[in-house]
Amino acid sequence: MESSPVEVDHVRAAYLDLMQESLIGRLNEDPPLPASKVDGYRADYRDQGWDWPSKAPSMIGAQRMSNVRTQCERVIREGVPGDLMETGVWRGGACIMMRAVLSAYAIRDRRVIAADSFDGFPAPSAPADAGFQFSDHDAFAVPLEEVKAAFARYRLLDDQVVFLKGFFKDTLPSAPVEALAILRLDGDMYESTMDGLVNLYRKVSPGGTLIADDYYLFEAQRKAVDEFRAEHDIADPIVRIDHFGGYWIKCA
Numbered sequence: 464m465e466s467s468p469v470e471v472d473h474v475r476a477a478y479l480d481l482m483q484e485s486l487i488g489r490l491n492e493d494p495p496l497p498a499s500k501v502d503g504y505r506a507d508y509r510d511q512g513w514d515w516p517s518k519a520p521s522m523i524g525a526q527r528m529s530n531v532r533t534q535c536e537r538v539i540r541e542g543v544p545g546d547l548m549e550t551g552v553w554r555g556g557a558c559i560m561m562r563a564v565l566s567a568y569a570i571r572d573r574r575v576i577a578a579d580s581f582d583g584f585p586a587p588s589a590p591a592d593a594g595f596q597f598s599d600h601d602a603f604a605v606p607l608e609e610v611k612a613a614f615a616r617y618r619l620l621d622d623q624v625v626f627l628k629g630f631f632k633d634t635l636p637s638a639p640v641e642a643l644a645i646l647r648l649d650g651d652m653y654e655s656t657m658d659g660l661v662n663l664y665r666k667v668s669p670g671g672t673l674i675a676d677d678y679y680l681f682e683a684q685r686k687a688v689d690e691f692r693a694e695h696d697i698a699d700p701i702v703r704i705d706h707f708g709g710y711w712i713k714c715a
């Protein structure tokens with residue numbers, strides 16, 4: 464007997480709810496990395512992504528993970544063409560959510576593109592990044608094999624996931640991408656954000672979503688986004704997600 468649309472919706476939502484809780488480390492109350500300087504697991508911190516989980520694949524917290532999910536579901540529902548891409552993937556969690564949404568909707572003709580050095584942040588070179596000294600911070604250098612292993616544990620590693628390894632300034636100008644329905648910028652720094660905008664924003668389809676993970680937290684990311692929007696007369700309103708992130712839907 465075939466499942467009814469209501470039953471399909473129910474099972475799909477249950478799967479994605481569980482994925483979200485697992486990916487941010489709330490399901491198993493994954494304690495924070497010592498570098499987070501937080502004493503023990505706190506559900507309210509994990510809601511906003513204030514700490515970094517020691518094992519779970521994402522540091523973005525429940526609000527921003529929910530935003531990834533709902534925007535991916537929206538572009539699928541509305542038929543906005545293109546792949547789903549993140550620049551700055553760390554352990555891969557937000558990209559795993561993108562792939563999980565494709566799986567939940569049985570979508571075969573869109574890909575997830577995951578771009579990262581898989582070796583941590585670059586040394587700052589733009590004046591706006593002068594204070595951002597994380598290039599020797601081991602916690603951010605997650606090797607590609609570890610990220611692939613995380614996708615595999617969720618049974619989501621396949622040919623619909625493309626990894627772009629290297630610093631954005633080298634990989635993004637020739638990224639093998641024609642159209643994007645979602646572009647999620649999570650490289651924190653001014654230069655990393657600008658590299659994403661300059662090389663990829665024109666590929667975002669009308670109706671697609673641009674997510675700036677740290678727009679409200681890091682001045683460097685906000686500066687890059689604001690400069691790019693001003694230069695390209697982008698007036699689409701920025702919607703606040705939580706203490707950290709914002710997004711807008713590209714009108715044209």
Ligand SMILES: C[S@@+](CC[C@H](N)C(=O)[O-])C[C@H]1O[C@@H](n2cnc3c(N)ncnc32)[C@H](O)[C@@H]1O
Pocket residue numbers: 520521522523549550551552553554555556557558578579580581582583584585603604605629630631632649650651652654655
């Ligand atoms: C805040 S973490 C990303 C968190 C991730 N989105 C999640 O779901 O937890 C930032 C990542 O951006 C990467 N990154 C930042 N700037 C980069 C650049 N210019 N080129 C390549 N990778 C970069 C770092 O290696 C790091 O993995």
